[in-house]
Amino acid sequence: MAGAGARMGLLAVLAGGAAAAAGAAAGVATGRRGARDRPGGLAGAVGRTPLVELPSLSRATGRQIWAKCEHLNATNSVKDRAALGMLRAAEAAGRLGGEGGARGVVEATGGNTGIALAQHCAARGYDVTIVVPSNVSTEKIDQMRTFGAEVVLAPGGVPFADPRHYFPTAQRLAGERGLVFLNQFDNDANFRAHFEGTGPEIWQQMEGKVDAFVAAAGTGGTFAGVSSFLKERREAVRCVLADCPGSGLKAYVETGEFRGSGEGTLQEGIGIGRLTQNFAKAKADAAVFVSDAEALAMAFHLLRHEGLFVGPSAALNVAAAVKAARDLPEGAAVVTVLCDAGERYARKVYTKRWRAREEAAAARRGADDALAFLAPPSGGVGEG
Numbered sequence: 001m002a003g004a005g006a007r008m009g010l011l012a013v014l015a016g017g018a019a020a021a022a023g024a025a026a027g028v029a030t031g032r033r034g035a036r037d038r039p040g041g042l043a044g045a046v047g048r049t050p051l052v053e054l055p056s057l058s059r060a061t062g063r064q065i066w067a068k069c070e071h072l073n074a075t076n077s078v079k080d081r082a083a084l085g086m087l088r089a090a091e092a093a094g095r096l097g098g099e100g101g102a103r104g105v106v107e108a109t110g111g112n113t114g115i116a117l118a119q120h121c122a123a124r125g126y127d128v129t130i131v132v133p134s135n136v137s138t139e140k141i142d143q144m145r146t147f148g149a150e151v152v153l154a155p156g157g158v159p160f161a162d163p164r165h166y167f168p169t170a171q172r173l174a175g176e177r178g179l180v181f182l183n184q185f186d187n188d189a190n191f192r193a194h195f196e197g198t199g200p201e202i203w204q205q206m207e208g209k210v211d212a213f214v215a216a217a218g219t220g221g222t223f224a225g226v227s228s229f230l231k232e233r234r235e236a237v238r239c240v241l242a243d244c245p246g247s248g249l250k251a252y253v254e255t256g257e258f259r260g261s262g263e264g265t266l267q268e269g270i271g272i273g274r275l276t277q278n279f280a281k282a283k284a285d286a287a288v289f290v291s292d293a294e295a296l297a298m299a300f301h302l303l304r305h306e307g308l309f310v311g312p313s314a315a316l317n318v319a320a321a322v323k324a325a326r327d328l329p330e331g332a333a334v335v336t337v338l339c340d341a342g343e344r345y346a347r348k349v350y351t352k353r354w355r356a357r358e359e360a361a362a363a364r365r366g367a368d369d370a371l372a373f374l375a376p377p378s379g380g381v382g383e384g
């Protein structure tokens, strides 16, 4: 494995390449509204995130556990890449901004795409309406509104076919208002942001020494884009889908059929009950399940042993990486993704009330042996 110096050098090269790409894109489309990709603008701070090893977990597993710090993106989540990619694609197609394009966008999102769009639309001069399911944390909704987004709440837990679901609601609002419906679930620009960005960054930062990639899917953009890129480089890279309670994705990967239990989960933004066009491009070798209790135990482990304050899907990804490491030879390198930061869930997850609830649930169900070394979480960040 390369030393930190070599890695820093590579990061500098990546940063230079991305700056050149942003420069080339600047001014491609001239807009009535929107600043587009001005050098030095917010868009210049998307991607090129650090990749760190998690030493406590590497020690516990005898494998290398690495995490791509997507919570350090410009808008503090992995969805920065998809949001910017979709805006640029709509601009390039003449659908957004410019003389004939729409004045803004509508999106259906579990939250992080909404925050990323709210910030990038503020920087580019577009109106933005975000439709979220009602289980989204108030921290995320507050943040979208802070940047001027209109937030529409749709009922949580209703089936996709229900017109009140957040996806058809967003589609309808876009039509009524003459705005662009970005549709991150099926928009190829989401896949490409990871195929052309996250995947190559991981490959270069690991200097090609990647044995496995493990991540959950919400739209499938991250998992599909990164797994497709890594497998193009080296077919033997094992790509493992991480799944949460209620989702049908693990069953889909294993049997080709979606069979979700529909049960509730503390997770936001991950788990799918239908095949999105983005997930259809995924290259999954296997899938692992992570319960809410396991994800929460990992979230607290990362706080206390790695100094990382990340959201529940990031903790789930790391727990899944540890589980997937069992099937790999000693010393193998497993890479996963820290999707967003813990602050977005401070009142929802990192509280004593949540900890007590999840500890009780863990005791009822029993934990997977792969995570037996995780101490029960002690103490919350906030009160609850």
Ligand SMILES: Cc1ncc(COP(=O)(O)O)c(C=O)c1O
Binding pocket: 078, 079, 110, 111, 112, 113, 216, 217, 218, 219, 220, 221, 222, 223, 268, 269, 270, 311, 313, 314, 339, 340
């Ligand atoms: C918190 C969180 N984690 C993970 C993901 C999954 O990312 P993707 O949509 O690329 O599958 C999302 C997507 O919205 C998310 O909000």
